[in-house]
Amino acid sequence: MSAPAQQIDRLLRIMARLRDPQGGCPWDLQQDFASIAPYTVEEAYEVADAIDRNDLHDLKDELGDLLLQVVFHAQMAAEQGAFAFGEVVESICDKMERRHPHVFGDLAGADAAQVGANWDAIKARERADKGQTDTSALAGIARGLPEWQRALKLQKRAARVGFDWPGPLPVLDKLREEADEVQAELALPPGPDRQQRLEDEIGDVLFVAANLARKSGVDVGTALRRANLKFERRFRAMEVLAAGQGQPLADLSLEEQERCWQRVKQAERDGAA
16 A cells, blocks of 8 residues: 555544444544534634644644544444445545546536536536435535535525626625614614514624625635634733733723724734834
8 A cells, every 4th residue: 555545544443443342432432423523613624724824734734633534424434334434535536526527527628617617517417316306506505514604605606697796896885784774673672573683684794794705806714714813913912001001901991992902903003014
């Protein structure tokens, strides 16, 4: 076997040993698909974080953690007689060859747009072959995705049949409209259905905000990560400022905290100048 194949085989043996009822790891033995699924999602985000930080050493480790999740799920499936790791690999190999006829088949001259159209058509045939009768343009979008990712997929699918904004500016107008509806809802006296109505209206704001990012060519996940990092950086700087005044940030009034925030923002602008 080649070195990569040897290491894959080693990883499979490690996972089987961890799940061995005779002397395996008690924690690993307690897990099932549902309990491991959140770790799988978390590891995927940690891969994205390493990429965002351009830390290739960390990326290597995080990809290993993500690979372990695949092996873990495959081991549990093998224990149930459902499928094994080799079948997982075979399935994705078959799928990639089937969905790239311009590379592995006789389809020639396909550009990126044609590749995307072919991909959707092939997926639709695959769903039909599995007996799935949903023929909607929105068929096959997983409900287990993070909701902002699902929003983007829904929007992109709708756009493929022409249901889309012509550009970002009309979306921005729609965002203002949706924000006004939230404001109107907040102005009403509390009622038994208010929380549900607020969820609906704020959900519309978030959906349109994702659409605005898409139409502006901005990746929602990247933008939100940058916003989170910016907030964290500024908040920590506020804590340092407060400590320099001999007080914890929590002891400052909201007005004093706001002044700290503005000082941090100004310091960032001065530093970038």
